[in-house]
Amino acid sequence: MKRALVIGSPIAQSRSPLVHGYWLAQYGIEGSYERAEVRPEAVAEFLRDLPARGFSGCNVTIPNKEAAFAACDHLTSRAQSLGAVNTIWFDEGRIWGDNTDGIGFVAHLDQVHPGWDRNAPSILILGAGGAARGLALPLLERRPGLIAFSNRSRDRAEALIADIRAVMPNAPLDLVPWPEKATSLGRFDLVINTTSAGMLGKDALDLPLDQAPFHTIIADIVYVPLETALLAEARRRGLRTLDGLGMLLHQAVPGFEKWFGRKPEVSEKLREHVIAHLPSR
Ligand SMILES: NC(=O)c1ccc[n+]([C@@H]2O[C@H](COP(=O)([O-])OP(=O)(O)OC[C@H]3O[C@@H](n4cnc5c(N)ncnc54)[C@H](OP(=O)(O)O)[C@@H]3O)[C@@H](O)[C@H]2O)c1
Known part of the structure; x- marks a missing residue:
């Protein structure tokens, strides 16, 4: 056995x-x-x-x-x-x-939104903790046009970008200041919440989606609740979504x-x- x-x-x-x-x-x-x-x-x-x-x-x-x-x-x-x-x-x-963890996220993305990586998409990752770190390299392997990080504590996002640059000097990386994340949405095809905001018992992520283009995929890796306030808002606006449960299953x-x-x-x-x-x- x-x-x-x-x-x-x-x-x-x-x-x-x-x-x-x-x-x-x-x-x-x-x-x-x-x-x-x-x-x-x-x-x-x-x-x-x-x-x-x-x-x-x-x-x-x-x-x-x-x-x-x-x-x-x-x-x-x-x-x-x-x-x-x-x-x-x-x-x-x-x-x-x-x-x-990271390959689990990408496998779920492939399953739910096949072709998401077809035209070198621009990706915004919210958060710079362990989960954001885990997502970075598997996403970079899919040759995106850009991965930008935005984190409440700016120094942590800077450190993450520096660590990725140490192993991939030419990686297309950027930093979006936390207060500018909502107004920057027009630049991105895929937005991923890797912060713990939105988890059951915690405050929701404060991210108005009115600047998000209609084709944007809004992903959340929080899976309790399964539909976070961020995903509910994206769905109301007719945007494509990806919940956090698939990452847990695929990893x-x-x-x-x-x-x-x-x-x-x-x-x-x-x-x-x-x-x-x-x-x-
Ligand atoms: N679906 C899955 O399989 C899966 C796998 C792994 C993790 N997760 C989930 O991912 C989340 C993050 O995990 P982690 O391991 O990366 O945690 P972590 O290393 O502790 O990082 C937490 C991140 O969330 C940010 N944050 C926390 N509270 C915030 C708030 N109120 N507003 C804005 N940002 C906030 C932190 O920003 P600061 O740097 O400013 O503190 C940091 O970037 C958790 O909810 C975890 O359950 C899901």
Whole structure:
């Protein structure tokens, strides 16, 4: 029997067991996907012990992504450049780490809005935290005309741009001052909220959309609630939207394939299964 799990602290809120449990049942795979409360200082030892305990690997969630990065023997290039790991597996006793958040976002974008990258789109990323970092390189791989970052704390956006330039000196990057984000919308084809504004219990993101061109895609990676105020406003205006749940589902695909030996499908039924377990308010 193959086993995997997710580690974090707290861990009760993780939706990963819902996703992997669904796929295990769908494909009739004899396996389990569990969860464990692990603090960052205990991550390295916990990971070292996992193969002996019969685990093929694990997901890593907040606040352990940096500690897991530090504990890995080998890293994929995207995990290396991010300094954070969300997917772990073992090979000949060595710990491997990857970061699949960004490719999960792009896979969802491809699924819902195929062709979005056809004409070197201009992209505005709101936020400069871990999630924004994760999205940057997978989006740059699709050769956009521009990626601009706008963050409440300007220095964090500047630092992110400098870090990307260090690995991709010619990347088409820009900074939009936070107070100018709404008036800059006319320049962008894809706008992505990666801030935590709009999450259940937090203030909505203050972004009037009246300057957004009719073809703009408005994406939010917050998925509780599934339709944030930003997405609701975009929908009212007839703009195309992308919710945050698809990113969560697609980032799980590479891990499941590594641990359980089958590439799973992100289907409408899986979405419905997870939505049924999300808090509605
Ligand atoms: N869908 C998915 O699979 C998925 C995956 C990863 C993350 N997420 C979601 O993405 C969000 C960000 O995660 P993260 O890991 O990047 O967090 P993080 O590293 O803590 O960064 C938080 C970001 O949000 C900004 N922010 C926080 N409150 C704000 C407010 N009231 N107004 C404007 N900006 C605000 C911060 O700006 P400052 O720098 O100015 O503080 C920063 O840019 C969370 O909601 C998380 O749940 C979703």
